[in-house]
Amino acid sequence: MSQEGIIQGEFFMNGDEACAEGAISAGCRFFAGYPITPATEVAERMSRRLPEVGGTYIQMEDEIASMNAILGASWAGAKAMTSTSGPGFSLMMENLGLGVMLETPCVVVDVQRAGPSTGLPTSVGQGDIMQARWGSHGTYEIIALVPSSPQEMFDLTITAFNLSEKYRVPVLIMSDEVVGHMSEKVVLRAVPPEELVERPRPSVPPEKYLPYQTDGSLVPPMALAGEGYRFHVTGLTHDERGYPAMNAAAQDRLVRRLVDKIRLNRSDIIRYEEAWIDDAEVVVCAYGITSRVARHAVHMARSEGIRAGLLRLITVWPFPEEHVRQLARRTQAFVVPEINYGQIVFEVERCACGQARTALLPHMGGGVHHPEAILEAIREALR
Amino acid sequence: MTDTARAVRRSADEYLRVDRIPHIWCPGCGIGPALGCFIRAIDRAGLDTDKVAVVSGIGCTGRAAGYIRLDSFHTTHGRAIPFATGLKLAKPELKVVVFSGDGDLAAIGGNHLIHAGRRNIDMTVICVNNFNYGMTGGQMGPTTPLGARTSTSPYGNFDPPFNLPQLVAASGAAYVARWTILHVRQLEKAIVDGLTKDGFSFIEVIGPCQSSYGRMNKLGQPVDHLDSYRKRCVVKHEADLRETAIGLGGPIVVGKFVDTRRPTFGDRIDSMLHRAHDQKI
Numbered sequence: 001m002s003q004e005g006i007i008q009g010e011f012f013m014n015g016d017e018a019c020a021e022g023a024i025s026a027g028c029r030f031f032a033g034y035p036i037t038p039a040t041e042v043a044e045r046m047s048r049r050l051p052e053v054g055g056t057y058i059q060m061e062d063e064i065a066s067m068n069a070i071l072g073a074s075w076a077g078a079k080a081m082t083s084t085s086g087p088g089f090s091l092m093m094e095n096l097g098l099g100v101m102l103e104t105p106c107v108v109v110d111v112q113r114a115g116p117s118t119g120l121p122t123s124v125g126q127g128d129i130m131q132a133r134w135g136s137h138g139t140y141e142i143i144a145l146v147p148s149s150p151q152e153m154f155d156l157t158i159t160a161f162n163l164s165e166k167y168r169v170p171v172l173i174m175s176d177e178v179v180g181h182m183s184e185k186v187v188l189r190a191v192p193p194e195e196l197v198e199r200p201r202p203s204v205p206p207e208k209y210l211p212y213q214t215d216g217s218l219v220p221p222m223a224l225a226g227e228g229y230r231f232h233v234t235g236l237t238h239d240e241r242g243y244p245a246m247n248a249a250a251q252d253r254l255v256r257r258l259v260d261k262i263r264l265n266r267s268d269i270i271r272y273e274e275a276w277i278d279d280a281e282v283v284v285c286a287y288g289i290t291s292r293v294a295r296h297a298v299h300m301a302r303s304e305g306i307r308a309g310l311l312r313l314i315t316v317w318p319f320p321e322e323h324v325r326q327l328a329r330r331t332q333a334f335v336v337p338e339i340n341y342g343q344i345v346f347e348v349e350r351c352a353c354g355q356a357r358t359a360l361l362p363h364m365g366g367g368v369h370h371p372e373a374i375l376e377a378i379r380e381a382l383r
Numbered sequence: 384m385t386d387t388a389r390a391v392r393r394s395a396d397e398y399l400r401v402d403r404i405p406h407i408w409c410p411g412c413g414i415g416p417a418l419g420c421f422i423r424a425i426d427r428a429g430l431d432t433d434k435v436a437v438v439s440g441i442g443c444t445g446r447a448a449g450y451i452r453l454d455s456f457h458t459t460h461g462r463a464i465p466f467a468t469g470l471k472l473a474k475p476e477l478k479v480v481v482f483s484g485d486g487d488l489a490a491i492g493g494n495h496l497i498h499a500g501r502r503n504i505d506m507t508v509i510c511v512n513n514f515n516y517g518m519t520g521g522q523m524g525p526t527t528p529l530g531a532r533t534s535t536s537p538y539g540n541f542d543p544p545f546n547l548p549q550l551v552a553a554s555g556a557a558y559v560a561r562w563t564i565l566h567v568r569q570l571e572k573a574i575v576d577g578l579t580k581d582g583f584s585f586i587e588v589i590g591p592c593q594s595s596y597g598r599m600n601k602l603g604q605p606v607d608h609l610d611s612y613r614k615r616c617v618v619k620h621e622a623d624l625r626e627t628a629i630g631l632g633g634p635i636v637v638g639k640f641v642d643t644r645r646p647t648f649g650d651r652i653d654s655m656l657h658r659a660h661d662q663k664i
């Protein structure tokens with residue numbers, strides 16, 4: 001352990017624990033949560049680790065309170081996180097929208113289990129992907145990252161904090177039960193301060209500061225509570241002063257900017273990984289734990305002489321539309337295995353735009369796909 | 384005008400976003416007077432106002448955050464307390480005040496209210512109780528007296544209300560008081576007490592919603608509505624909290640009901656940190 005309590009080195013740990021360590025390395029010093037399988041280990045680790053690094057852990061009375069507490073903490077200047085699974089994720093939706101509207105940096109981890117409702121509490125699912133995109137009411141854009149290993153739970157948690165600070169938006173980590181609970185080697189690398197992004201801060205004195213005035217960058221500088229700025233922020237549609245502005249013109253101005261600050265920065269935000277893609281006739285598009293099964297299946301297909309490739313999504317939102325469009329022009333088919341009855345497949349199909357066939361390989365949850373099943377879907381796609 | 388009165392009047396503008404006046408509240412509404420008491424209390428408490436943050440939920444009362452020239456947050460319906468909890472824990476030097484309505488704090492936010500009391504989080508909650516949901520047009524809620532008429536209790540309310548001081552005291556608050564907007568001095572003093580008290584302080588402010596509750600229950604002109612408070616109020620400090628329930632008629636017990644000292648959540652975090660430190664060495 002280094003002096004400030006940041007742990008470095010190689011460890012055998014599960015994804016939830018790696019997520020907590022990633023948060024601490026990213027500078028997270030506030031965590032509010034409510035226990036739920038399979039995300040509990042994130043909270044448990046944070047309750048032990050935050051006091052060691054001068055941070056604060058609080059177990060709230062529910063996930064609605066947890067979401068609001070991290071928003072409040074962020075406005076007090078802390079990097080803040082909560083973690084949950086489906087039922088709690090549903091409870092967080094209204095105030096995730098508040099985070100978007102107030103432009104509050106924070107990170108929300110959803111270790112997905114199989115739903116709907118209580119579903120299979122201890123088993124894997126990937127059914128919250130569309131909820132991540134559309135779960136709160138109204139028009140907005142969000143950033144969602146999908147780790148596929150404990151190592152990525154560490155690395156992408158740091159990325160999530162950086163993106164949330166940079167764009168002043170809640171960032172979602174859409175993990176799943178298998179990635180959260182599996183233990184693998186995780187390198188807790190040193191994260192140099194210059195790798196950490198901090199929210200834009202006002203450079204003008206309080207008399208000149210307007211909370212939502214941008215300098216053309218789309219992301220306004222953020223004053224914090226207790227610094228003398230005497231700012232007001234509201235979940236109502238507001239103007240540059242942060243004051244309620246109850247008309248369609250103000251709504252247009254604000255919502256366009258909230259969406260555009262993500263949309264127009266897609267190329268900075270979107271992350272994916274590819275394998276055997278250059279000559280691929282069929283592309284398997286997968287994310288999270290399913291991408292690891294898919295990689296195995298693509299490898300098997302290659303050894304049969306089938307020209308298959310893998311597109312592994314790291315950001316599901318914003319979706320890499322342009323890239324899938326380009327792939328569709330040079331491949332024959334997409335196969336989309338996911339642990340739900342079809343979510344990301346609709347995005348792939350939309351972007352393929354009839355240029356390549358799209359096949360869903362669903363799994364209702366409670367387990368992962370069998371590689372043979374994906375291999376068969378690859379063969380089928382080329383028939 | 385006395386010197387003190389002038390000093391206070393000058394400072395009132397200091398604490399208000401005058402560029403947002405006129406406000407949205409109806410003539411005869413009780414929220415404005417409650418806000419006035421709050422502003423004077425902040426002035427009297429002699430706080431470093433750069434370090435005061437005000438958080439509101441949603442409702443007519445919830446609009447208060449928007450008129451106060453301090454760091455202020457207008458959050459979602461019922462969620463002012465957990466938002467304020469995050470602010471306070473992440474920056475303990477802040478003085479955090481929640482200013483919101485009875486529906487916001489006791490209905491949709493009721494769970495947060497009792498848990499903040501249980502934790503004895505160091506914050507001051509000012510709850511304007513107008514016995515109904517003013518903003519949405521006067522529906523019944525968990526403070527509406529039995530028998531009262533509201534837009535969703537057209538035959539008289541049959542859904543029994545909370546006795547808020549009893550509820551909040553039972554949950555563990557360090558300070559609990561109730562006044563009406565007629566009791567300007569006592570209310571102001573209670574808010575000063577709350578602001579300077581370590582721990583969770585809860586001040587219930589009874590005030591009229593003239594446009595809905597007052598009209599539907601035929602309480603007359605605003606002045607008659609206030610006159611009914613004058614007739615009904617009984618000052619009883621440290622009252623037996625079984626007696627502080629409010630009916631459609633009958634007495635309204637007001638006063639300072641609880642003023643105790645028990646460790647705040649911040650104190651408990653500090654002692655946990657000491658224990659954690661001792662275990663390591």
Ligand SMILES: Cc1ncc(C[n+]2csc(CCOP(=O)(O)OP(=O)(O)O)c2C)c(N)n1
Nearest residue numbers: 441442443444460484485486487516517518
């Ligand atoms: C989740 C949610 N449900 C319902 C509403 C609609 N709503 C707005 S204000 C309000 C009631 C406010 O009542 P109270 O807190 O007593 O404030 P008052 O207007 O009486 O001051 C309701 C139900 C909302 N904004 N959000």
Ligand code: SF4
Nearest residue numbers: 409412443517592593
């Ligand atoms: S509706 Fe009632 S509570 Fe709302 S401003 Fe009017 S009088 Fe006040």
Ligand SMILES: [Mg+2]
Nearest residue numbers: 484485515517
């Ligand atoms: Mg009310």
